[in-house]
Amino acid sequence: MKYFYSILYILCIAISISIFLLTNIMTEPLKGGGGNGNPGLFFILMLYPFLLIFVYWTVLLLYKWMNIHLNTNKITILTTFSSVLTLFILISTINKAINFREEIVRASPTFNNINEVSLFNTFSNSIFFNCYTFLMLLLLCLSIAGFAVVFSRLKKKNREPNF
Template sequence: MFKIIYIISFLMSCLLFYLCNDMTQTLNINSEFGVVGGNGNPGLIPWIFLFPFFGFFVYGTFKYSTLTLTKLAKAKKIMIITGSSVLSFIILVNVYNQASELRKRIVEVSPSYTKESELSLLNFWSNSIFFNFFTFFLVILLTILFSAGIAMLKSSVPRAG
């Protein structure tokens, strides 16, 4: 039963990231009104309904990866920790750079903003940067990284008995 719920949660989490990405507002420049935007961030609405599935998906990924990684040798755990750390860092830097570039572009074209610091990195124009395949993969990588650390701790602690 846990596997079925996990698979459903995985699929719903994929749907969550797809919907958030798909609901990204385009940065339209209209000479009469300036930058055309919206009221709020519709890309965050799916989180209201699908967050429980996402939470269960992260929990299930942590559980399965911890069980798997506990059985591996220490050298393999270190390789997994190193690999997931490097890939996570690359994705994080890429996402931050994309969001910063978009923020600069918004400030250039919008009369509503005079400084980049007035505009948050997560806004309704940047959903596609924060909710895509790579950030979904980042969630999985960070979960595996955390579970590998837990597996390392479990294997280094002597068992009583």
């Protein structure tokens, strides 16, 4: 059964990477683009369960690995670093999307002002689904696992009687 879960996890990794790649590839070009719907989201919607399994098992594996191999100080440093890096990637992605909205308004005759363009649209898939945001997802898993290990150790430490 352990081999089955390993193969399933590897399959989930491959599908999750392909979700990000295919959504990035399916981004409509700004010139001559437009249309009915967002075809890049098809892969996310259809393969979303594999992405959820990937995130869940990644957090679980990182939790077990950190709990066994790292002390609390190293986990705290690693969790802080990964949280800061996750926040940095998130803020830079949102800033890039906001700036791209202005470019869409300038290039497309359909839109008159920036408020008509949403952050997540057919032109901005490549901003939200790329290698950096996949790295952000992995760092987020690392942060969640790190917080869980630290809090479980603190809870365990507070339960032990002091004699």
